[in-house]
Amino acid sequence: MEDNNNSSNFIRNIVGGDLKSGRYKSVVTRFPPEPNGYLHIGHAKSIVLNFGLANEFNGRTNLRFDDTNPSKENSEYVESIKKDVRWLGYDWDELHFASSYFDQMYEYAVFLIKKGKAYVCDLTADEIRKYRGTLTKPGKESPYRNRTVEENLELFEKMKSGEFKDGEKVLRAKIDMLSPNINMRDPVLYRIVHASHHNTGDEWCIYPMYDFAHPLEDAIEGVTHSICTLEFEDHRPLYEWVIRECETENKPRQIEFARLNMTNTVMSKRKLKKLVDENLVDGWDDPRMPTISGLRRRGFTPGSIRRFCREIGVAKANSVVDSRMLDYFLRDELEKKALRTMAVLNPLKVVITNYPEGKSENFEIENNPDDPSAGVREVPFSRELYIEREDFMENPPKKYYRLFPGNEVRLKGAYFIKCSEVKKDEKGDVIELHCTYDPRSRGGNSPDGRKVRGTIHWVNASTAISAEVRLYEPLILDDSEEENDSFLDKVNPDSLKIVSGFLEPGMKNVKPGEKFQFFRHGYFNVDPKCTEKGKLVFNRIVPLKSSFKIK
Ligand code: ATP
Ligand code: MG
Numbered sequence: 236m237e238d239n240n241n242s243s244n245f246i247r248n249i250v251g252g253d254l255k256s257g258r259y260k261s262v263v264t265r266f267p268p269e270p271n272g273y274l275h276i277g278h279a280k281s282i283v284l285n286f287g288l289a290n291e292f293n294g295r296t297n298l299r300f301d302d303t304n305p306s307k308e309n310s311e312y313v314e315s316i317k318k319d320v321r322w323l324g325y326d327w328d329e330l331h332f333a334s335s336y337f338d339q340m341y342e343y344a345v346f347l348i349k350k351g352k353a354y355v356c357d358l359t360a361d362e363i364r365k366y367r368g369t370l371t372k373p374g375k376e377s378p379y380r381n382r383t384v385e386e387n388l389e390l391f392e393k394m395k396s397g398e399f400k401d402g403e404k405v406l407r408a409k410i411d412m413l414s415p416n417i418n419m420r421d422p423v424l425y426r427i428v429h430a431s432h433h434n435t436g437d438e439w440c441i442y443p444m445y446d447f448a449h450p451l452e453d454a455i456e457g458v459t460h461s462i463c464t465l466e467f468e469d470h471r472p473l474y475e476w477v478i479r480e481c482e483t484e485n486k487p488r489q490i491e492f493a494r495l496n497m498t499n500t501v502m503s504k505r506k507l508k509k510l511v512d513e514n515l516v517d518g519w520d521d522p523r524m525p526t527i528s529g530l531r532r533r534g535f536t537p538g539s540i541r542r543f544c545r546e547i548g549v550a551k552a553n554s555v556v557d558s559r560m561l562d563y564f565l566r567d568e569l570e571k572k573a574l575r576t577m578a579v580l581n582p583l584k585v586v587i588t589n590y591p592e593g594k595s596e597n598f599e600i601e602n603n604p605d606d607p608s609a610g611v612r613e614v615p616f617s618r619e620l621y622i623e624r625e626d627f628m629e630n631p632p633k634k635y636y637r638l639f640p641g642n643e644v645r646l647k648g649a650y651f652i653k654c655s656e657v658k659k660d661e662k663g664d665v666i667e668l669h670c671t672y673d674p675r676s677r678g679g680n681s682p683d684g685r686k687v688r689g690t691i692h693w694v695n696a697s698t699a700i701s702a703e704v705r706l707y708e709p710l711i712l713d714d715s716e717e718e719n720d721s722f723l724d725k726v727n728p729d730s731l732k733i734v735s736g737f738l739e740p741g742m743k744n745v746k747p748g749e750k751f752q753f754f755r756h757g758y759f760n761v762d763p764k765c766t767e768k769g770k771l772v773f774n775r776i777v778p779l780k781s782s783f784k785i786k
Pocket of ligand 1: 266267268269270276277278280281301462463464493494495496502503504505
């Protein structure tokens with residue numbers, strides 16, 4: 236791929252070192268989403284990192300659905316995740332479901348019991364929590380800790396065959412209730428959940444806990460570097476314990492990095508699901524969502540997302556990234572690629588009084604001033620036009636160079652016009668402007684060296700096509716994602732504004748997903764969900780400029 240992960244980061248140093256030292260012969264990474272929601276931009280960071288490392292070191296990357304929790308997972312999510320990973324530009328080597336390892340995991344649990352390293356415990360969840368102690372208080376051993384191997388084997392078998400209710404018993408690792416690391420105080424390995432699983436149906440009523448399942452999944456697949464987010468740093472000793480005590484053939488290692496947090500958005504699937512369930516957005520792919528499907532519908536490109544993920548870097552300390560940084564990479568890409576067009580989003584009628592009635596002509600306007608190979612397009616012009624309402628002021632302040640009574644401006648690529656008369660309705664609102672044009676300024680060039688300071692865009696009234704244009708503001712009114720549940724109060728009530736605009740007639744046949752620069756308005760995507768025959772819908776991806784700069 237054009238953009239391998241070349242930026243230096245500590246993980247690639249570790250991986251490089253492991254190959255050099257011979258700890259691993261080749262690199263195998265995995266991207267392990269839990270199919271309980273759609274992927275978001277934070278997952279993209281993990282995807283770019285995992286696939287990028289494997290690409291760089293000629294290794295492999297698996298896509299593995301971490302579906303060990305029966306209740307929240309479903310296959311709609313599985314399909315959306317596959318689609319999003321592919322859309323981002325990556326192809327996995329092997330596709331796996333953690334649930335297909337349930338037999339092996341069960342065998343490993345039995346192996347631990349036989350080694351005296353796991354036991355069945357009858358304490359309730361509450362009791363287990365109390366016995367566990369705190370950071371400052373040591374834990375206390377469960378009264379069931381010293382059951383014999385035979386008794387444990389028999390009870391675990393009964394757990395599996397459904398003889399107990401949810402929560403009645405668990406299987407726990409026998410490690411150390413005095414460990415300073417709470418994760419090592421006899422963590423639960425298996426719990427009873429009588430629920431149907433999207434893959435295994437009702438075959439199982441015991442399910443492995445993440446900390447037991449994940450290292451085994453990695454080991455079974457021959458993953459070498461198991462990259463996860465920082466919250467799991469304190470779980471690493473347990474990860475290593477499972478690998479060591481289960482005596483797995485492969486010995487994966489866990490490496491943690493800081494998760495992506497971004498301003499003005501929320502990034503956990505749970506919160507995103509809440510926005511969907513409460514109908515605060517139009518589904519997981521709402522263009523305001525930080526989901527991959529939302530970003531795609533909004534108009535972000537895979538390349539801009541990958542570049543963003545690489546440029547923010549991989550660190551060992553949490554931080555919050557300004558969401559405008561993603562906008563920057565989109566602009567940077569589309570500036571070179573997107574065709575330009577004129578669109579009037581808040582129209583005001585202009586009549587050129589000295590332009591002959593019935594006459595029309597075409598102007599050739601460049602499709603991309605930075606790229607002559609993009610060619611030109613024909614743009615029709617006649618006596619009646621639309622301009623942007625904001626481009627006229629009856630009583631302008633100083634330094635207003637656009638249209639006002641008596642002032643001359645350039646219509647982009649067409650003529651100089653001067654405003655001679657302002658028409659109003661009975662309420663006093665401006666409804667139409669009368670202007671005169673200078674025929675000698677054809678193409679927008681000055682006939683005699685006189686200067687006009689303002690250039691405004693326009694659309695020919697009789698041939699204009701109308702379109703619905705959606706303008707977005709941040710979904711969350713906050714500077715940082717905080718770990719609390721009250722984020723619903725911070726949902727921006729004005730995050731979507733829908734306007735009806737006029738476009739050049741050449742835009743009639745655009746296709747879903749095509750991207751354009753609307754002169755002075757920004758970059759727009761043809762909405763793939765709502766555009767249909769006879770109805771064009773555009774999403775503004777980003778405005779043209781931002782105060783935010785990246786070197
Ligand atoms: P969420 O809280 O959004 O549900 P998660 O970590 O529970 O996130 P998973 O589906 O388990 O979601 O994540 C799959 C992979 O993506 C994991 O390896 C996880 O570390 C990584 N990941 C998830 N969120 C982020 C993020 N914000 N930044 C970087 N990596 C992330
Ligand atoms: Mg999760």
